[in-house]
Every structure is written in structure tokens, then in C-alpha cells.
Amino acid sequence: MKPATIRYSIRPSHPEAHLFEVQCTVPAADVAGQRFALPAWIPGSYLIRDFARHIVSIRAEAAGKPVRLDKIDKHTWQATPTGKTPAALTITCEVYAWDLSVRGAHLDQTHAFFNGSSVFLRALGQEHLPCLVDIRRPLGKPYRDWQVATALAPAEGEKGAADRHGFGVYRAASYAELIDHPVEMGSFALAAFSACGVPHEVVISGRHDCDLARLSADLKRLCEWQIRFFGEPAPMPYYLFLVTAVGDGYGGLEHRASTALLCARDDLPYRDMKGMHERYRTFLGLCSHEYFHSWNIKRIRPTAFTACTLDAENYTTLLWAFEGFTSYYDDLALLRCGLIELEDWLELVARTMDKVQRDPGRKRQTLAESSFDAWTKYYRPDENTPNTVVSYYAKGALVALALDLTLRAGTENRVSLDDVMRTLWLRYGERAGHDGVGVGDDDIRLLAEELSGLELTHFFATAIHGTSELALAPLLKPFGIRLQRDKAPTAPTLGVKTRTDGSEVRLATVYEGGPAQTAGLAAGDLLVAIDGLRITPDSLERLLRRRQAGESIHVHAFRRDELMDFSLRLGSPASDKHKLLVKEKRNALREGWLTVMTQSRRPSS
Structure with a gap:
């Protein structure tokens, strides 16, 4: 029956x-x-x-x-x-x-x-x-x-x-x-390839001129690396990349055997494209991120998601591991499978550092708090979000980097974050013959300590449950990589982020403790003039470049329909640019880290 x-x-x-x-x-x-x-x-x-x-x-x-x-x-x-x-x-x-x-x-x-x-x-x-x-x-x-x-x-x-x-x-x-x-559903472009014996397909809807052969070849290389990273067989019998190409868009959402992706049509490779264009590299990073989720969150899950309710919020403090660690591996996978060069990857890591450093929220919110509050803060941003929220994607990726380096340096590359991820898969993952169990708040720390023999309580207390800056420079040094911070040649700062609408310039965010906030300016204010000269999207930067940090200026702005005036003292340029430089041509630790092949040893369960 x-x-x-x-x-x-x-x-x-x-x-x-x-x-x-x-x-x-x-x-x-x-x-x-x-x-x-x-x-x-x-x-x-x-x-x-x-x-x-x-x-x-x-x-x-x-x-x-x-x-x-x-x-x-x-x-x-x-x-x-x-x-x-x-x-x-x-x-x-x-x-x-x-x-x-x-x-x-x-x-x-x-x-x-x-x-x-x-x-x-x-x-x-x-x-x-x-x-x-x-x-x-x-x-x-x-x-x-x-x-x-x-x-x-x-x-x-x-x-x-x-x-x-x-x-x-x-x-x-x-x-x-x-x-x-x-x-x-629709009339879409379709391409197919096999990765480790598993059929994969790419479907693209919307107008585009994608070189499907190039895309398929690159995705095949990427998918095979990830399958072998966790260990064959793949956890799905078939996989589908569902892509919607639009004029301007970006996003992805993971599923058990597919991912839905939104991209700008210019992000896709075109026929006879030479090299790896930045936009295409970004798209491949998105594909890599969602594919990695096939293991890390779809089948290795935090305890809160093992029996989740669809009627209300499901809280966890672990999104830094499931999204942040995935954000670390998405671009690292591109490097390790040969789609990008080391210099490209170092540039991407430096950009993540810039992003985290830019927002004051990193000083107020821990990664555990950011994960728990995703429902009400990270996914509901407003004008004050940069002052109060840290991204569990971006800072989580840097924590993954720091943990990986800590494990490798402390064990002479015998144990790494790779081993932690693979052991999580073996012990916690939902796969054939194994139902999967939820990952608890301390399980990742305990597992990393078990595999490495290192004491990591302080690392997790500061990186996950604290707001202090990550000390990445000394961690990178043994790997022959120097972290350099350069002052960008920018104008003195108002301590704001602006948005433009035609010829108007409004304050989108007023950064905590900055000159504008101290003077009383607020998000939403329409900037009118500096020292009697009209502000436009083109003129604001020029006006500021002619002044020095510490100099006082007079600002007129509309708040609602009321004209207000403010006096403020300009701040120093805030945009420190991170740069990662290879200082040693050969370095055994670095080679063991960044040239790890998919045939790495498998931990026991």
C-alpha cells in the first residue's frame, strides 16, 4: 500500500x-x-x-x-x-x-x-x-x-x-x-558538465551573451575541488546552478542540490574573453560560496537549524562559522583550484579587511551577537547599521583566516581549518548512512583543540565573543606575507557616507564619533553648502580636497524642510587601505596552506 x-x-x-x-x-x-x-x-x-x-x-x-x-x-x-x-x-x-x-x-x-x-x-x-x-x-x-x-x-x-x-x-x-x-520556467540557456561523476547543469535566464563553455569548464574545476575537499562521493546526485541575469544585481541562496543566483549580465564571461575579469571573478566567488553551503549549512547545521520552525525566527550564535567560514573558503577555493592567482586572492582578503575596518560596528557587536541578531539587525539595515553591526560574513571570514593560520603555525601545517571542516562533515554532516547532528556553540572550538592539541579558549573568547581587533599581521608573518596599511590619498573627512539623487547629496550614514555627528548633522540631512559654496555630487570631494584635517568649516543643510547650519572640524582621512605582500619567494608554511591539493589526508571520524 x-x-x-x-x-x-x-x-x-x-x-x-x-x-x-x-x-x-x-x-x-x-x-x-x-x-x-x-x-x-x-x-x-x-x-x-x-x-x-x-x-x-x-x-x-x-x-x-x-x-x-x-x-x-x-x-x-x-x-x-x-x-x-x-x-x-x-x-x-x-x-x-x-x-x-x-x-x-x-x-x-x-x-x-x-x-x-x-x-x-x-x-x-x-x-x-x-x-x-x-x-x-x-x-x-x-x-x-x-x-x-x-x-x-x-x-x-x-x-x-x-x-x-x-x-x-x-x-x-x-x-x-x-x-x-x-x-x-521559461526559454533559458542550458549547459551541462560532470564533476566527480555527478551531473551538473547551469541554467541562465534573461538576456546575456555568456560563453557557456568557459563558464562550465570553470565551474567544473571549482565543483570538483570542493567535492574532493570534503571527500567523495558528493552528497547530491545532481546539482543545478539557476542564474538570472539582469542589468544590475547580485545575490545567491543555497539549497540542497541547487542554488538560485542573481547577477549582472556583465558578470558573466563572454566569448573570447581573455584572463579573469574582476566582475567574472566576483561571480565565480558567489557560485563557490553557495556551492560550499551544500555541505556547510545544508548538511552540517547548527543545533538550532536541525528542527527549525518556519513560523518564527530560529536563533543561533554560529552564523560566523556557517557564513563566515564559507566566505573564507569561497575565494580560497578559486585560488586552490587554479582559477585565480595568489595576488588576486591576497587582494580579495585585503578588501575584506578594508570592509571590516571601515565600520565602527565592529567595536560594539561581537560575532556571536551579530549571528543571533541577524533577524533584526543584519538583515534589516538602516542608516545607523554601520555604527552598531559587524558582518558575520566579512569578519567571520577573517576569523576563519586567523584560526587557519593559528592551527597551521601551531602544528607546523599538520592540522588546519581544512581538517576541522572535514571532521565536522564526518561527525556532524547529514549524508548516506548518517543522519547528522547539530553543531553546538562550543563544538568548533573543542574540535579544533582536539585535532591540534592547542589551547584555543582565548582565541575564541576574543575573536567570537569579543570586539578587539584581530591581530592578523603577526599571524601572517610566519607564512611570508606582510600586512601593510597605507593611508589612501583622500580628502579630509566629514565622517559620513553619502548618497546622491540627481544633483542632491544626502547623508546616508553619520559615523559614530565623527566630525559630522559631533557637530549635530544626522542621516537624511540634505547637504546644501560648505562655507557658502553649493554642494553637488561633483563638487563635494573638490571642496574637501582644498582643506586640511583639523580645519573648521561651516555647513548648511536641510533637515526635512528646515535650513540648518553647523560648524565642524574636519577629520583625518579614514580610509586605511590594507595590502598583503609576499615577502619571501619560497615559504614552506605558505605553500602547505595555499597549494593544498584536494587529495589531502582525511581525518578519522
Whole structure:
């Protein structure tokens, strides 16, 4: 007897109005009144997004008759009991899809994209049941050439089962798996390659001139390095890069066997492109980051994410490890697999140092706090965020660097962060024959100490639970790399970040303790003049360059519709530029670190 199955269907019903029609049929509804809910957030993006606000209509029926639905909170509905014995119940809703991002759903006459968390209601209490989803073609002649791209498995043996890239029925083992496979429909570019025997595909939607052969070759090299880094076999039988190319955009979201990516079309390689352009390097870094997540957060998870709820926030203090460590390895993987040179990688690390050093928030918030507060601070930035928040991506990557160097120097390259990551995979990872267990707050420190024999309590106390500066220069020195800080040749500073709108210059952020804040200027103020001379986007830098740090100036600005004047003393240029220089041509520690091949030793579990 086949197990009960939740059946879904989804069809772009009105692409011009950005509407999907979505159905969910429960074979045996709760006799007390089946409840349905749409997730409030999507795993991997830590912000309550209230996807249910995009449901524009909803109705229920059983045995061909309407069933009353009562909305009991912002994203939950309860059906009126249909009898004393469980019976089939179908919910039909229309979902508005106009979010051109990697997190939600987007639909028009050119393509359709959705994450299951933004369109598929879950039958509460029945989320463990297997699911079938019928992905249907929009009606009309313009859509007859559309295809489907998803890592969902075709429902072989089921009536109407889909072929790969075809419309039809797909399957998922549970609701959690159903919503972890985004779907693209449309007329897209497609390329395929194999990495360590695993089929991989790249789908690109939107107008572009991508050299698919170059992209596939580079991704193959990258993916094979990561698979071998953690150890074959790969944890997925198939992998899909879903790329949406736009005029200007950037973003990625990881999934179990795919990633959704948004990029500028100029980020993609073009035919006969020579070398590694910076924009393409950035795109490959994004691909590397999301692919690394196939292990580090999708299958190695913090304890808080092992049984997460989709209705509310799920708090963890460990995003510095799952996002920060991934941010360290994303570009390092490009270096180790030969896609970029050492000088390129050192430049990228220096830029990360610049980013962390630029914002005063690093002095107020620890990485553990930043991780825990991601839901309310990091993912909800405002004009004061640079003063109060530290990025667990950027500083987390620097902590990974510092920990890697500490382990390597302390053990003469016998133990490294590579060994910590691989042992995390062996002991905590969800893979064939191993269910996976959650990583606790102290587990990474304890594991690093166990493998290396080093005492790391002070390192973690200061780097993760403190706000002191990371001492990277002395850590890099034994590896033959000098950290240099150069004063950038910039004008004296107001201590602000500005934004322009046409000919207007407004204050976007007023940095804590800076000249502007001390004088009373505030974020949102419209700068009008300095010492009686009009401020424009072109003139501000010129006006400041003609003055010296410590010099007093008079600033006129509008706050709302009120003209105000301020006197302030200019500060010294704040933009220290970090630079990493190789000072020794040969260095055994550095070579063991940056030329590590994928055939590295495997730790025991």
C-alpha cells in the first residue's frame, strides 16, 4: 500500500498579472479542522518575510463542495471539519509573484521563478508525508517553448511524470525537501558538465551573451575541488546552478542540490574573453560560496537549524562559522583550484579587511551577537547599521583566516581549518548512512583543540565573543606575507557616507564619533553648502580636497524642510587601505596552506 501523499500543482495562471495558481490536496485532512500555513521565512535568509501577504485569494473544497476557511493568524488558515473520518481536502490559492530576487517568486511573460516556501502551503501535522507536485505550463501559444529547470526529481512511475526539463509531476520526500528546490520556467540557456561523476547543469535566464563553455569548464574545476575537499562521493546526485541575469544585481541562496543566483549580465564571461575579469571573478566567488553551503549549512547545521520552525525566527550564535567560514573558503577555493592567482586572492582578503575596518560596528557587536541578531539587525539595515553591526560574513571570514593560520603555525601545517571542516562533515554532516547532528556553540572550538592539541579558549573568547581587533599581521608573518596599511590619498573627512539623487547629496550614514555627528548633522540631512559654496555630487570631494584635517568649516543643510547650519572640524582621512605582500619567494608554511591539493589526508571520524 502506497503511503499517503500530499499533492500540489502550480501553474502560471496570469503571467501578465504575475499570478500563480497553486493547489494543495491533503488525502486525509485532520477531522478537527485541517490547518494550512505558508512559511514566514526561507531558510538561508534570516529575515521574517511573511510570504502569506502575497496570497490574493484562497478557497477550500472537499468532494466538490466548498469548505469554509478561517484565517487564524497572518499566515495560517483552518478548514471547517468535513466529517468524523479523514477525507480529502483541496486548497486553491492565487499567489502574487513580483519579487525579482533569489528568495521569493517572480512571474511575467518572459519567465517564472519560485521558491516553494513562497507558494506552497504546508498541511500542519503532515509535513513529513511525501509530496508530488505537478508543474504546469502556462496556457497560450507564447509559452509552448518553455522548459522547466529544478533539482526536484521527476516522479517516475506516476501518471504525468515529468522528464528532465519538462512540465509534469515531480516528487519530494517531505515538505522540507519540497521547498528546498527552486524552480525556473521559461526559454533559458542550458549547459551541462560532470564533476566527480555527478551531473551538473547551469541554467541562465534573461538576456546575456555568456560563453557557456568557459563558464562550465570553470565551474567544473571549482565543483570538483570542493567535492574532493570534503571527500567523495558528493552528497547530491545532481546539482543545478539557476542564474538570472539582469542589468544590475547580485545575490545567491543555497539549497540542497541547487542554488538560485542573481547577477549582472556583465558578470558573466563572454566569448573570447581573455584572463579573469574582476566582475567574472566576483561571480565565480558567489557560485563557490553557495556551492560550499551544500555541505556547510545544508548538511552540517547548527543545533538550532536541525528542527527549525518556519513560523518564527530560529536563533543561533554560529552564523560566523556557517557564513563566515564559507566566505573564507569561497575565494580560497578559486585560488586552490587554479582559477585565480595568489595576488588576486591576497587582494580579495585585503578588501575584506578594508570592509571590516571601515565600520565602527565592529567595536560594539561581537560575532556571536551579530549571528543571533541577524533577524533584526543584519538583515534589516538602516542608516545607523554601520555604527552598531559587524558582518558575520566579512569578519567571520577573517576569523576563519586567523584560526587557519593559528592551527597551521601551531602544528607546523599538520592540522588546519581544512581538517576541522572535514571532521565536522564526518561527525556532524547529514549524508548516506548518517543522519547528522547539530553543531553546538562550543563544538568548533573543542574540535579544533582536539585535532591540534592547542589551547584555543582565548582565541575564541576574543575573536567570537569579543570586539578587539584581530591581530592578523603577526599571524601572517610566519607564512611570508606582510600586512601593510597605507593611508589612501583622500580628502579630509566629514565622517559620513553619502548618497546622491540627481544633483542632491544626502547623508546616508553619520559615523559614530565623527566630525559630522559631533557637530549635530544626522542621516537624511540634505547637504546644501560648505562655507557658502553649493554642494553637488561633483563638487563635494573638490571642496574637501582644498582643506586640511583639523580645519573648521561651516555647513548648511536641510533637515526635512528646515535650513540648518553647523560648524565642524574636519577629520583625518579614514580610509586605511590594507595590502598583503609576499615577502619571501619560497615559504614552506605558505605553500602547505595555499597549494593544498584536494587529495589531502582525511581525518578519522
